[in-house]
Amino acid sequence: MFKKHLLPKDRNLPEDVPPRLPDEPDYSGGSYIAKDALVVHGTGIDPAPIELRMEDWRAVKSREYFLYVYGYIRYVGVGDSYYETRFCNVYWIPYGPFDPTGEGFRMADFATLIWPTCARLIWPTFID
Numbered sequence: 001m002f003k004k005h006l007l008p009k010d011r012n013l014p015e016d017v018p019p020r021l022p023d024e025p026d027y028s029g030g031s032y033i034a035k036d037a038l039v040v041h042g043t044g045i046d047p048a049p050i051e052l053r054m055e056d057w058r059a060v061k062s063r064e065y066f067l068y069v070y071g072y073i074r075y076v077g078v079g080d081s082y083y084e085t086r087f088c089n090v091y092w093i094p095y096g097p098f099d100p101t102g103e104g105f106r107m108a109d110f111a112t113l114i115w116p117t118c119a120r121l122i123w124p125t126f127i128d
Helices: 054-061 116-121
Strands: 002-008 065-076 082-092 104-106 125-127
Touching: 002 054, 054 065
Parallel strands: none
Antiparallel strands: 002 065, 065 082, 082 104, 082 125
16 A cells, blocks of 8 residues: 655755655555565565646645655564554655765665654564
8 A cells, every 4th residue: 555645845954954744655546556466585675656747746846735644554564463664765866966976766764864754664574
């Protein structure tokens, strides 16, 4: 399950701080992809496409809006234990020539200092 979330720039925040996500993830209207796959250690999963209108993309590129993508992956581990791992990414547009971060999606490890909600979304959870 994953969801894109567009948030307008908060003019009360510094230039290098994007707006905060809601405290609780809202998965309504998200995309669900069901796959039965064996993922071997050291390999990954196929990326999923994210549809975005051109006007929204322009707003992201101009830093008027920030694009977050968050969700979770449920899987069976060793010994038939069920797990859920959550993720949170933001599409980062450099805020100026001195921004050391290039353009592109940034994982929550980049975001945890300024986006506490993302930090809460990345931990694996055991499911009964």
